[in-house]
């Protein structure tokens with residue numbers, strides 16, 4: 001018979017094991033945008049592959065700056081080079097720098113997590129504008145290929 005104490009210790013052990021794992025999947029964490037931004041900066045995202053169709057800075061009609069650079073991480077690049085899929089794999093990150101008059105005005109990021117896409121938008125100086133699953137992002141992106149608007153799935 002487990003005593004209350006062993007049960008309590010078990011609960012503590014289980015929650016200790018999960019430090020960080022809940023955090024990664026918390027799509028409502030307001031600091032998530034900042035963390036995700038710092039993560040991609042550390043990962044030198046401007047050296048990632050460019051998104052298909054965005055091999056150079058492109059004019060954009062989307063609300064992310066007049067001109068955009070769009071980068072995909074290795075997970076997306078591998079998926080693009082692979083077989084037909086109907087959703088992007090967990091771990092996919094797409095980052096988009098928006099420019100107005102040649103000046104960085106916006107950084108928009110989406111990361112595929114176990115719970116779905118995590119959305120982040122920061123201004124040109126790293127201030128958080130949106131974080132989590134804001135309907136402003138999900139509504140407009142709903143028409144995309146698993147929410148991706150700039151390019152489709154590999155055929």
Ligand code: HEC
Nearest residue numbers: 060062094108109110119120121130136137140148149150
């Ligand atoms: C009114 C429509 C609209 C809204 C709102 C919108 N986007 Fe986008 N987004 C687009 C379109 C269209 C593209 C395709 C690329 C382009 O032309 O810039 C895009 C591209 C992107 C990309 C590059 C990957 C992709 O899906 O093509 C990211 C990342 C992104 N948006 C993030 C966001 C975030 C974060 C928000 C919310 C803060 C947001 N977007 C809100 C229309 C929208």
